[in-house]
Amino acid sequence: MATASVSGSREKELWRRLGEVSDPELDEPVTEMGFVERAEITGDGSVEVDFRLPTYWCSPNFAFLMLDGVRKALDQLSWSPAYRVKLHDHMFAEEVNRGIEAGKNFGDIFAGLAGDEDIGALRETFSMKAFKRRQEAVLLGLRRQGLTDREILGMDLGAYDAARLGSGEMTSQKARYRAALVERFPSRRRGDPVFATWEGRQIPPAALDAYLAELRSVRINMEFNGALCRGLKQARYKELDVIDGEPTLVDFILDRVPERSAPVT
Amino acid sequence: MYRTPEGKDIFVVDGHTHFWDGSPENQKNIHGKQFIDCFYAYHTGLSPKEQLWEKGKFEKYSADDLYRDLFIDGPDDVAIVQSTYLRDFYKNGFNTIERNAEVAKRYPERFIVNGAFDPRDGEKALEYIHFMKETYDIKGVKMYTAEWNGASKGWKLTDPDAYRCFELCDKLGIRNIHVHKGPTIIPLSKDAFDVHDVDHAATDFQGLNWIVEHCGLPRLDDFCWIATQETNVYGGLAVALPFIHSRPRYFAEVIAELLFWIGPEKILFGSDYAIWTPRWLVERLWAFELPEDIRKERGVDLTPETKEKILGLNAARLYNIDIEAKKKALASSPFSIAAE
Numbered sequence: 001m002a003t004a005s006v007s008g009s010r011e012k013e014l015w016r017r018l019g020e021v022s023d024p025e026l027d028e029p030v031t032e033m034g035f036v037e038r039a040e041i042t043g044d045g046s047v048e049v050d051f052r053l054p055t056y057w058c059s060p061n062f063a064f065l066m067l068d069g070v071r072k073a074l075d076q077l078s079w080s081p082a083y084r085v086k087l088h089d090h091m092f093a094e095e096v097n098r099g100i101e102a103g104k105n106f107g108d109i110f111a112g113l114a115g116d117e118d119i120g121a122l123r124e125t126f127s128m129k130a131f132k133r134r135q136e137a138v139l140l141g142l143r144r145q146g147l148t149d150r151e152i153l154g155m156d157l158g159a160y161d162a163a164r165l166g167s168g169e170m171t172s173q174k175a176r177y178r179a180a181l182v183e184r185f186p187s188r189r190r191g192d193p194v195f196a197t198w199e200g201r202q203i204p205p206a207a208l209d210a211y212l213a214e215l216r217s218v219r220i221n222m223e224f225n226g227a228l229c230r231g232l233k234q235a236r237y238k239e240l241d242v243i244d245g246e247p248t249l250v251d252f253i254l255d256r257v258p259e260r261s262a263p264v265t
Numbered sequence: 266m267y268r269t270p271e272g273k274d275i276f277v278v279d280g281h282t283h284f285w286d287g288s289p290e291n292q293k294n295i296h297g298k299q300f301i302d303c304f305y306a307y308h309t310g311l312s313p314k315e316q317l318w319e320k321g322k323f324e325k326y327s328a329d330d331l332y333r334d335l336f337i338d339g340p341d342d343v344a345i346v347q348s349t350y351l352r353d354f355y356k357n358g359f360n361t362i363e364r365n366a367e368v369a370k371r372y373p374e375r376f377i378v379n380g381a382f383d384p385r386d387g388e389k390a391l392e393y394i395h396f397m398k399e400t401y402d403i404k405g406v407k408m409y410t411a412e413w414n415g416a417s418k419g420w421k422l423t424d425p426d427a428y429r430c431f432e433l434c435d436k437l438g439i440r441n442i443h444v445h446k447g448p449t450i451i452p453l454s455k456d457a458f459d460v461h462d463v464d465h466a467a468t469d470f471q472g473l474n475w476i477v478e479h480c481g482l483p484r485l486d487d488f489c490w491i492a493t494q495e496t497n498v499y500g501g502l503a504v505a506l507p508f509i510h511s512r513p514r515y516f517a518e519v520i521a522e523l524l525f526w527i528g529p530e531k532i533l534f535g536s537d538y539a540i541w542t543p544r545w546l547v548e549r550l551w552a553f554e555l556p557e558d559i560r561k562e563r564g565v566d567l568t569p570e571t572k573e574k575i576l577g578l579n580a581a582r583l584y585n586i587d588i589e590a591k592k593k594a595l596a597s598s599p600f601s602i603a604a605e
């Protein structure tokens with residue numbers, strides 16, 4: 001029984017770590033997007049992860065960032081297991097999987113595939129977008145709580161931590177915005193303002209509406225990708241469920257195929 | 266013609282339709298299979314359940330399906346049928362002008378056939394533009410900047426070879442350049458769908474209309490900025506519109522941004538048939554109202570007059586369609602009688 005509980009807690013840890021990896025374009029966890037098709041701990045403690053993106057055509061540089069994130073997540077596991085990460089059904093799956101087996105780092109594998117895109121700059125762009133999207137959610141949430149613009153924009157980190165933002169989604173956005181803020185401005189302390197632009201400027205209350213319009217346009221773009229990826233992913237996974245003797249496409253069209261159940265963490 | 270619940274007749278130009286062959290028999294390689302699979306995922310991902318097609322039909326539908334879905338069951342008066350070759354993926358091409366012209370021949374009043382060319386073909390591209398003008402008298406073309414061509418995985422509207430092609434289009438009176446700018450998928454690194462090249466091309470070719478399909482989403486802000494600056498840049502609603510079903514509030518935000526930045530005169534309806542069929546899209550759009558808070562926030566509204574412009578008047582202007590004359594011609598065509 002002791003073994004079972006060890007493997008249970010390891011499994012939890014594995015999914016928790018994987019849940020910290022975000023799709024950079026969407027700023028949503030890869031586990032929630034369903035990109036981690038399978039994550040298992042074998043008898044000897046090593047880890048196997050099967051990864052699948054919504055389409056065959058997903059941009060290789062985004063794939064790189066996610067797989068790199070997965071690798072880093074696995075490196076942090078408490079029992080330091082050996083691991084194997086496999087990308088499925090992607091136009092560059094073969095190159096990637098061969099590269100991983102040969103022990104190349106992801107940068108080497110994708111250097112030729114991602115074109116002249118500067119991965120560092122891309123990472124920075126995505127961090128900025130995530131920062132703005134989370135900030136918009138929190139600002140709107142605080143407005144809904146009845147706070148004035150002046151009160152919101154005058155908040156310091158201590159007051160922010162103490163503030164209540166309603167339930168569920170808003171609680172998680174609150175924590176996510178805090179993480180993005182501290183990552184961007186590591187020196188912020190309790191008494192420092194919690195709302196600033198990505199460039200570090202204060203936002204005057206009179207300018208908040210215009211600023212929110214800018215944040216909204218960032219979110220609209222990200223949401224488009226998110227909604228599309230979810231739709232595409234679902235369609236693709238359901239297609240893959242079509243096997244002889246199994247549900248057919250007609251079942252799928254009539255919605256007789258149950259959703260793939262999410263891993264319990 | 267779409268008759269509204271209030272009994273008003275709305276003239277509908279479907280700015281973006283296809284007549285493709287993505288069947289396994291026509292697929293050249295795995296990319297061809299994955300390309301149509303991806304389209305099918307768009308179809309299943311964003312359509313209402315009762316509108317779903319079987320995969321086999323989606324891969325290759327008949328000319329009769331097309332007529333019925335657009336003009337008999339569907340509300341389209343005129344459909345612009347776009348050409349996309351993808352010869353690296355499909356043996357006979359995915360959606361060539363020959364295939365489109367063949368289907369348009371039966372009901373010429375109903376179709377506007379657009380061509381396509383690949384500037385990377387150099388001199389051959391220029392010859393091909395002449396050929397399409399002489400043979401099909403095209404008024405527009407569809408540009409797919411992420412198309413593979415040998416080692417090249419994409420091109421830009423600002424490439425010198427592309428400029429030579431646009432100069433020729435301008436000279437021959439091929440005025441409407443539809444540019445696919447859509448979701449980030451590869452062959453198709455993000456660069457291939459970056460919208461900034463439209464800005465330069467539209468400035469340098471003032472005599473041409475630049476219709477950005479999919480409104481550049483997911484780069485709506487860039488697109489709006491450019492379309493606001495350039496009077497000859499338009500936005501096509503294909504792919505953005507189906508969100509009206511799955512995420513109506515999100516669609517409201519997108520259309521409000523478009524109305525705020527580029528205004529009601531420059532937005533064009535397109536079903537992207539056969540990814541989606543026009544009937545439910547038009548019905549939903551007509552019934553749709555902007556939520557109060559979004560209307561206030563942006564100070565815009567989606568009125569019946571605006572919807573009428575989006576559904577047909579704007580495209581009719583770009584393609585010089587005389588709506589009254591067209592209505593008469595359609596009323597006297599046997600096709601229309603068969604449809605009653």
